[in-house]
Amino acid sequence: MDLRTAIFSRRDTRHFAACEIPDSVVTRALEAAHAAPSVGLSQPWRFVMVRSLEVRQKVKELFEIANERAACEALQIEGEERVAVYRSLRLQGIVEAPLGMFVFCEMPPEGDFVLGTSTERETILWSSVCAVQNFWLSLVADGYGMGWVSIIDYEAIRPLLNTPAGWRPLGYFCIGKPSDDYGGQPMLVRDGWGERHAAPWVQWI
């Protein structure tokens, strides 16, 4: 698929069809992720692919807890009308999507020299984010999709998987065949949460 078609048709998907995702599609997405830029050639991305329904159900429970807290926060800050919209939004497809994924960033030990990170250590984490975006676009090019679930207690992920302390989680991702394209716009626009800016903020100097 053409790059621009993939970029403009990519959605944050929360509605999935009940069909499996071929291994070849996942392999290609992982190859694309591994071709991401990484600061100082750190290649810090770590992928845990989740087929286990048991784990997905546990992740769903973590989401429910965090989402309830977020709704309470929304109520305090934004008021009742807005929290009603919030509660109406579908923000994940953790159990429905046939495949899940945790992405971690393995931070090098403090004191290690990683080229390009002396002034801003977070750049290592940002490399893993670039890998996620490549992964996502590759899925779209193959007719699949993904949703990024950030409404989850990130520290609660660690004991679930026994990951090392130095691995920082980027989130949980739902992967599968989209059953809705939200009319070619972000679901949050279609479902009345917000507006998309017509163009990005750009200044020329």
Place this chain on the structure above:
Amino acid sequence: MDLRTAIFSRRDTRHFAACEIPDSVVTRALEAAHAAPSVGLSQPWRFVMVRSLEVRQKVKELFEIANERAACEALQIEGEERVAVYRSLRLQGIVEAPLGMFVFCEMPPEGDFVLGTSTERETILWSSVCAVQNFWLSLVADGYGMGWVSIIDYEAIRPLLNTPAGWRPLGYFCIGKPSDDYGGQPMLVRDGWGERHAAPWVQWI
């Protein structure tokens, strides 16, 4: 250009040909960036495009200062042989590239409710990183390239541009026509700094 061709031919470019970059290429890259996923539809990316040679020269000075500090750090941690390799590497093309770019992430005021960020506020920053990756791939698809300069005191960027305090810089980017593709591999591999892993770390559960 095909998505996979763009993903696999994208390099962190530090060698640029002396030719201008058409406005249409920059416009397309900004459109691609603006189609990135953003947590809670925050669309937090802010772009400052730098044609000014004076600003680019100042950025180069900031790089030189930070790079000298990084080299001293490398010497202490990695020793003389390795720092000699470090000093031989070309890590930017700030003055040579006809166009530069600062990317910022406008963080919402503390206390604002941004959907999806209650558990991990950094996800807002990660949205801007996704925008950078889209921008980068769009440039590649149009025959251009980019290099991410992170060796710079991020706090020193702010007074240079008078950006608001809530804007977090992701770095400075050199944009132009690559004059070297490093033999289809990362420059840091070709020039002896590190090795690329054959495959990413993946676990299936």
